[in-house]
Amino acid sequence: xxxxxxxxxxxxxxxxxxxxxxxxxxxxxxxxxxxxxxxxxxxxxxxxxxxxxxxxxxxxxxxxxxxxxxxxxxxxxxxxxxxxxxxxxxxxxxxxxxxxxxxxxxxxxxxxxxxxxxxxxxxxxxx
Numbered sequence: 211x212x213x214x215x216x217x218x219x220x221x222x223x224x225x226x227x228x229x230x231x232x233x234x235x236x237x238x239x240x241x242x243x244x245x246x247x248x249x250x251x252x253x254x255x256x257x258x259x260x261x262x263x264x265x266x267x268x269x270x271x272x273x274x275x276x277x278x279x280x281x282x283x284x285x286x287x288x289x290x291x292x293x294x295x296x297x298x299x300x301x302x303x304x305x306x307x308x309x310x311x312x313x314x315x316x317x318x319x320x321x322x323x324x325x326x327x328x329x330x331x332x333x334x335x336x337x
Contacts, residue, residue: 211291220287223296223326231280231300237272239265247327276313277305282322296324 211219226245233242242265246252250261257264272278285298302318 211289216289219289219294219328223287223294224285226326227282227285227296227298227322227324231282234268234272234280235278237269237278239269242268247329275304275306277303277315279303292328294326294328296322296326298322298324 229241230245232238233240233245243262246261246265248262251259252261252264254264254268257267279302281301283299283301285296288295298321300318300320300322302320303315304318305313305315308314
């Protein structure tokens with residue numbers, strides 16, 4: 211794999227992570243779906259199953275938040291020919307009313323451990 215190809219792959223991975231964060235923060239279904247292959251699997255907190263189910267679950271939960279901000283840091287990428295192991299840290303700030311209607315802000319710190327697959331898509335798919 212050439213250095214240029216490695217750089218392009220790393221940037222595509224970062225872009226995927228950022229699309230995911232944008233999708234979560236804005237409850238943007240299209241952005242969320244663009245971060246996953248159709249047959250992807252997600253093990254995310256209490257959810258463990260198809261990524262399409264996670265997206266539906268997350269969009270349902272997100273409608274209760276007044277504010278959601280995810281930040282990705284310390285992105286480490288180990289490239290292989292057709293996949294990459296990616297570890298990143300995240301900070302999530304979420305604000306929503308509790309059962310009594312009082313606004314509560316939650317700060318979540320954690321780590322994402324992702325296995326991303328590289329797939330080659332025909333140009334005809336974009337025409």
